[in-house]
Amino acid sequence: MAATGLLLLPTTPPSYHRIVSPTLTIPTDPQLPIPVGLLACQRKHLPSPASHPPTLLITPSRRPIPPRARDYHHKLHDLQISTPTAKCEEEQEGGGQPSDIGIITTAEGKTWDITQVKRHGGHAVHYIRVQNSDSDAQYFSQGAKVTVALGNDGVNRRYDHMSMHTSQHLLSAILETRLNLPTLSWSLTTYPAPCYVELPRSMSIEEITAIQDEANRLVFEGRKVHVEVEELNREQESDVPKHESGRAVGKTLPADYTGGVKRVVVIDGVDRNPCCGTHLPSLHNLQLFLIPQTEALSRSSTTSARLYFLSGPRLIAHLTSSHSLLANTAAILSCGAPLVPDRVGQVVDERKKAEKRVEDLELELAKSVAEDILTEACDQSEERLFVKHLHRTDDAANALGFLSSVSFSFSNTVTEKLPYLLVMTSSPSSQTTSSTSVVLVSGSDEQKVKTAGERLKTEIGVKGGGRGPRWSGKFIGVWKEGREDAAIEDILRALVNE
Numbered sequence: 001m002a003a004t005g006l007l008l009l010p011t012t013p014p015s016y017h018r019i020v021s022p023t024l025t026i027p028t029d030p031q032l033p034i035p036v037g038l039l040a041c042q043r044k045h046l047p048s049p050a051s052h053p054p055t056l057l058i059t060p061s062r063r064p065i066p067p068r069a070r071d072y073h074h075k076l077h078d079l080q081i082s083t084p085t086a087k088c089e090e091e092q093e094g095g096g097q098p099s100d101i102g103i104i105t106t107a108e109g110k111t112w113d114i115t116q117v118k119r120h121g122g123h124a125v126h127y128i129r130v131q132n133s134d135s136d137a138q139y140f141s142q143g144a145k146v147t148v149a150l151g152n153d154g155v156n157r158r159y160d161h162m163s164m165h166t167s168q169h170l171l172s173a174i175l176e177t178r179l180n181l182p183t184l185s186w187s188l189t190t191y192p193a194p195c196y197v198e199l200p201r202s203m204s205i206e207e208i209t210a211i212q213d214e215a216n217r218l219v220f221e222g223r224k225v226h227v228e229v230e231e232l233n234r235e236q237e238s239d240v241p242k243h244e245s246g247r248a249v250g251k252t253l254p255a256d257y258t259g260g261v262k263r264v265v266v267i268d269g270v271d272r273n274p275c276c277g278t279h280l281p282s283l284h285n286l287q288l289f290l291i292p293q294t295e296a297l298s299r300s301s302t303t304s305a306r307l308y309f310l311s312g313p314r315l316i317a318h319l320t321s322s323h324s325l326l327a328n329t330a331a332i333l334s335c336g337a338p339l340v341p342d343r344v345g346q347v348v349d350e351r352k353k354a355e356k357r358v359e360d361l362e363l364e365l366a367k368s369v370a371e372d373i374l375t376e377a378c379d380q381s382e383e384r385l386f387v388k389h390l391h392r393t394d395d396a397a398n399a400l401g402f403l404s405s406v407s408f409s410f411s412n413t414v415t416e417k418l419p420y421l422l423v424m425t426s427s428p429s430s431q432t433t434s435s436t437s438v439v440l441v442s443g444s445d446e447q448k449v450k451t452a453g454e455r456l457k458t459e460i461g462v463k464g465g466g467r468g469p470r471w472s473g474k475f476i477g478v479w480k481e482g483r484e485d486a487a488i489e490d491i492l493r494a495l496v497n498e
Helices: 133-140 151-179 205-221 312-333 337-378 399-413 446-459 481-497
Strands: 017-019 055-057 078-084 102-106 111-120 123-129 145-149 185-187 195-199 225-231 261-267 271-274 288-298 303-311 386-393 420-427 436-443 463-467 470-476
Touching (some): 151 195, 151 271, 195 288, 288 312, 337 399, 436 446, 446 481
Antiparallel strands (some): 078 123, 261 271
């Protein structure tokens, strides 16, 4: 008989959200605003994409809704609609955590993507991506009924945010307990980039390893996470402690918090921290990986450091990406993955040796070219200005460097009695309208060099400048022998006759 299994949908444990005050209740009137700390998304944070979405009623906001600042730059076609927070299961932006995204469906069955949700007074403001704001606005008139759901992308985004936010609480608690390192700030970055906590100082590799081991020990134990809410009594709240730099740290509510409800996230036996974000109900499967280095930050009077970390979906994405990069690199180098570091080191050493050989050969070639020019210069009278235009085709990354080597070799061997003016140019073998050709002017008379450079600007369109006996510039476009080369020859002839 074949075995069968039932995949249960994720649900929020009944013990996750705990109202510890006997006088605090959740408002039952759907038209009344819900205070922060009792929002639906904070009580039921594990909605399934297949769960039945609540029906919301479009209502006017009592205050004007400010537009998003980036709308002015990107000209997003967004429609802003307002609903009461009582049934809104979307996490609204705030407290350092980005908002949820989702799908909104009208009574006519039309769907739109929700790109952002913000709390504005007692209303949840949904930013909806639309094609035509004028025609689509008719579906969201006052009193219209809509359903809002996270959808698959929204569920994945919320799970990612919960994973990183809970991991940050765990990491910050261990850092403060074990190393007396308070968290100055943290950033929930865009997926799949690592998040970071900002600390008063850098950490050694040994400290990072010890903190990671301690965190994962608690993860393997599967410590439970729950939320406790009660009325906020400002008189009983202690002042926010401050670091010696003046920045607020610690686990008390910020001075500008006006939610009316105190919400504390508890990791059993590890941490109690006021927070309004969404969290997982357990540390199970929340393995934490710390990037084994810190990034130092220097400000005007203080120095801090960022410690980057990964967990949950981001850790899986990081491992997948790292494995793919390692496997591809091993295939390119025709070796096994464990041999990649040695083989890369070997390739780097060989490249350095090859570059050194190229530099030596270019220097030898530059001396040879300079000797040819010098031979040509010696065939004429020393009293007359010697002018020469040399054009090369060179696909090297530093074509100007080779021209400079020729110039230095020539200037080191030419006699002081011989006045000269050299214009050397170099273009790539395959040219387009955006190709770059380099120009170098050198000479014994600084005024002649400057005059040549100015005429190259006006007559050919070269952009550049210089000082003393050298002038260099760039020409954008296709370099043609019958046009640019001829123009340079005309400039040199004019300078000889001046």
